[in-house]
Amino acid sequence: MLSNVVTLEGMPGRMARSRRRPVADNAGDVRFNSPSLSDAADDFERHLRPLWERAQAGDEAAYREALQRMAGRLRAYLRRRMQSLPDDLEDLVQDTLLALHLQRGTYDPSLTVTAWMLAIARHKLVDLWRRRGRQEALHDPIDEVDEARLAATPAAEATQRDLRTLLCELPPAQRDAIVLTKIEGLSVAEASERTGASESAIKVQVHRGLKKLAELVRRA
Amino acid sequence: MKTDDLILMLARDAGPAPRAVAARRLLPGAALAVTASSVVAALLLGLIPTGLYLQFGPWFKLIYAGALSLAGGWLVARLGRPAAHVRAPLLAVAGVMAAAAVVGVLTWSMSAPPHRIPDLMGHSWTTCSLSVLVLSLPGLAAALWALRGMAPTRPVAAGAAAGLFGGSLGALGYALSCTELALPFVAVWYTLGVLLSTALGAALGPRLLRW
Numbered sequence: 001m002l003s004n005v006v007t008l009e010g011m012p013g014r015m016a017r018s019r020r021r022p023v024a025d026n027a028g029d030v031r032f033n034s035p036s037l038s039d040a041a042d043d044f045e046r047h048l049r050p051l052w053e054r055a056q057a058g059d060e061a062a063y064r065e066a067l068q069r070m071a072g073r074l075r076a077y078l079r080r081r082m083q084s085l086p087d088d089l090e091d092l093v094q095d096t097l098l099a100l101h102l103q104r105g106t107y108d109p110s111l112t113v114t115a116w117m118l119a120i121a122r123h124k125l126v127d128l129w130r131r132r133g134r135q136e137a138l139h140d141p142i143d144e145v146d147e148a149r150l151a152a153t154p155a156a157e158a159t160q161r162d163l164r165t166l167l168c169e170l171p172p173a174q175r176d177a178i179v180l181t182k183i184e185g186l187s188v189a190e191a192s193e194r195t196g197a198s199e200s201a202i203k204v205q206v207h208r209g210l211k212k213l214a215e216l217v218r219r220a
Numbered sequence: 221m222k223t224d225d226l227i228l229m230l231a232r233d234a235g236p237a238p239r240a241v242a243a244r245r246l247l248p249g250a251a252l253a254v255t256a257s258s259v260v261a262a263l264l265l266g267l268i269p270t271g272l273y274l275q276f277g278p279w280f281k282l283i284y285a286g287a288l289s290l291a292g293g294w295l296v297a298r299l300g301r302p303a304a305h306v307r308a309p310l311l312a313v314a315g316v317m318a319a320a321a322v323v324g325v326l327t328w329s330m331s332a333p334p335h336r337i338p339d340l341m342g343h344s345w346t347t348c349s350l351s352v353l354v355l356s357l358p359g360l361a362a363a364l365w366a367l368r369g370m371a372p373t374r375p376v377a378a379g380a381a382a383g384l385f386g387g388s389l390g391a392l393g394y395a396l397s398c399t400e401l402a403l404p405f406v407a408v409w410y411t412l413g414v415l416l417s418t419a420l421g422a423a424l425g426p427r428l429l430r431w
Contacts, residue, residue, distance in 0.1 A: 058236035103371040105238035119302035123373040163221040
């Protein structure tokens, strides 16, 4: 399965060319080596990587921008693999973003951010197929389209379900912590004052709430 | 909620990413599990007399199980990370098992023919692997719990690694109570116990490691 993750990135026609241009931060890496990365993908990673590193260190603006770029890339990736489920596309983009956020501690700096992100997207896609009871295997499109060039794909589609509605189903403490700090934009200290919960409790509730939200999303 | 709004929401006040996720979840669980296996083994089976530690047999078990736990823990930590490479920890696991097998085969081939069957079967071959399997349960549970807090994208492999890790911790606990001293016995029956636990983990993985 690991090698599949790589071949998903692979654009057969481009392999020969990109083999001559290894990605700098992955040069010694045999398995996730650049044969699979096209020039555009290379470019995408080169822009994303520094943003992502700042985001991981706690830079909010960098994190926002990284997620925006990733959303475009995810949309291009998923659209080509969900042609029979177009209505679910934007929902799955959101599910994947939520998973990326919850799992950002599992990012391994020895890998490209793209490989990590697409492995999660693929996992979410397989999970969706499984829940829908589809038997069809995950077919990788074979036509030569460079997804990384489509990365700026705008979110044209509407979502089927609204995360706000699901947010209301969370336990009140978790919901309030998320709404106050993440939507109304209060600081943790302000939210703590407003609810009477300690600051660390607010942080825990936000994290648990987002995890619970990801669970609700899977059942929705 | 629009995707852009979700992104704003996720990024707002997100803080730095959690660090050392694997170690923080795996180490406390492993410490608890090895304590649990040792206590259960000591209570149910009793500890071996300290005099036995003058021989190599008990140390071989502890070294084998300890090395396998380290390699298995490394593998679990890798399989909890999407797209991470597993070749190095897999080689480490295979290397430890191969080393134990070599020691087992060498000592067996050097022992006098009348000792060969006893060296292989001991007096407890019927229970050894099963004891290791039972004692692996705390470690298996701890590893599965650790993986549930991570992002395993290969649930069968991740479950198997959790079983391997749990089995090695179980073997570590069982070594404190097992009076067998022949190395071929350890190489065969301890390994079988760990493999049983690995199979159990592989079966549980897809059920318990969904996210």
